[in-house]
Amino acid sequence: MSIERLEGYYLTWSYWARVYLLPAALILVSVLLIARFLAQGRSELDEIAVIAGFFAFYFVAVRGGHIYMIRNMHNQLKKDYAGIYPKRVQSLPSRMKMRQIGFALARIKAELARR
Numbered sequence: 001m002s003i004e005r006l007e008g009y010y011l012t013w014s015y016w017a018r019v020y021l022l023p024a025a026l027i028l029v030s031v032l033l034i035a036r037f038l039a040q041g042r043s044e045l046d047e048i049a050v051i052a053g054f055f056a057f058y059f060v061a062v063r064g065g066h067i068y069m070i071r072n073m074h075n076q077l078k079k080d081y082a083g084i085y086p087k088r089v090q091s092l093p094s095r096m097k098m099r100q101i102g103f104a105l106a107r108i109k110a111e112l113a114r115r
Helices: 003-010 013-038 042-080 085-090 096-115
Strands: none
Touching: 003 042, 003 085, 003 096, 013 042, 042 085, 042 096, 085 096
16 A cells, blocks of 8 residues: 555545445435334434434544544654655555554554654
8 A cells, every 4th residue: 555545545534425424324314214104203203313313423423533543643654754654554455444554554653663
């Protein structure tokens, strides 16, 4: 993986919106439509909407915070270890999940800090 791919594909707001926000919104709308047909009264529908909306917001916010944290760590590593960090990033596979990227960057940071 190159630094350009990491910055241009994984650590962008469009990646967050495409991978986390859009699916969460579609699932939320689906749950609300199903609840509309199954709910007995208006108050029950409101309760289902609040619970489903909370979990959707929580999922999207946590994933956005995760990407923000990884981006800050990446920028710090890029600034502090400008000579060796790009070489370490190139040793990573070109396709990774966001969780794997976070662990890989944390491992790189620990190795560079021990040097």
